[in-house]
Amino acid sequence: MPAFKTLDDLTDIKGKRVLVRVDLNVPMADGKVSDSTRIERVAPTIQELSRKGAKVILLAHFGRPKGEPVADMSLKPIAAAVEEILDQSVEFAGDCIGPEASKAIDAMNNGDILLLENTRFHKGEEKNTPEFTAELAKNGDIFVNDAFSAAHRAHASTEGLAHHMPAYAGRTMQAELEALEKGLGKPTRPVVAIVGGAKVSTKIDLLQNLVKKVDALVIGGGMANTFLAAQGVNVGKSLCEHDLAETAKQIMIEAATAGCAIVLPVDGVVAREFKAGAANEVVDINAIPSDAMVLDVGPKSIEKVNEWIGRASTLVWNGPMGAFEIMPFDAATVAAAKYAAERTRAGKLVSVAGGGDTVSALNHAGVADDFTYVSTAGGAFLEWMEGKELPGVSVLSTAG
Structure with a gap:
């Protein structure tokens, strides 16, 4: 920068x-x-x-x-x-x-x-x-x-x-730019990114940029279903952009070429209704009932995500792991957020998070103040993560 x-x-x-x-x-x-x-x-x-x-x-x-x-x-x-x-x-x-x-x-x-x-x-x-x-x-x-x-x-x-x-x-x-530099500009490796949210279509540029810059990319939320479906997994009635299967495959190929591990759920919490307190069960990711939808990642997946957070020196986070606004489908997001916060407090992790839903999720988990930096910038944070030049920042440069 x-x-x-x-x-x-x-x-x-x-x-x-x-x-x-x-x-x-x-x-x-x-x-x-x-x-x-x-x-x-x-x-x-x-x-x-x-x-x-x-x-x-x-x-x-x-x-x-x-x-x-x-x-x-x-x-x-x-x-x-x-x-x-x-x-x-x-x-x-x-x-x-x-x-x-x-x-x-x-x-x-x-x-x-x-x-x-x-x-x-x-x-x-x-x-x-x-x-x-x-x-x-x-x-x-x-x-x-x-x-x-x-x-x-x-x-x-x-x-x-x-x-x-x-x-x-x-x-x-100044604080934002310095935090972002620690996140992706000149980060301490290994770098792990967590990207969640509903749709791959809104984050294609982001995913394509991240696989070239991070050591592991954890994909959660509805986005994970699209990647799982691209691998032939039957995701039942889960939110999924089936028409983006080829895009998901291409991102996985780019990740493999760049040496970036793609981390997808191995189990999920499924329900038949999208509402708070809906009857739910944990199933293997290859055994999603055809009449059910995945609303959160399961305990084995949480363990896997936390293993990656444990290895990381830098964490960049955009988007929740599941439907965190609806209990009890906030478990994975809260567990990962609390573990990242714990490692940050211990001085073992630089954690940079941003995006509206992410800020809400970290507040919900009660750990927003424990992260190294939480950006409230929304679109600007996302464009920075996508690797785009921000006019209002570049014009402040003392170079040239």
């Missing part, structure tokens, strides 16, 4: 207007923020810049307003939540460019914090037009990107601004 500048490189910023791209795309309920995790993640960057006497100007999007102002996608209600978490006054401006933004910025004192309105209320944001980017750039002297979760988008506020002024990674962006 190329070198990039961080807040450590920002020394005398007193009185400077610092445009900080943050992720405030948070869940709302009844007009209030219902989960403030993303705000908490960017708080250290905002507070550090404020302490150093900068005029901190926050840029963010909310929802998908498609380039037009939409009342219920305004960032105004979120300003109160940011204020509460920072325990510091946060002003709000009803636009991110033009006279309203300029007036609010001109009124700032050193150390003040201002949140500008949703950047996506302008078509030029997602199109990254030179005109809109130039208007945004008028508001600041320095650009700090602390929104890794939006770094896979080449938008004006994530990529364009870095061409107009000195650009730096905020603390959250």
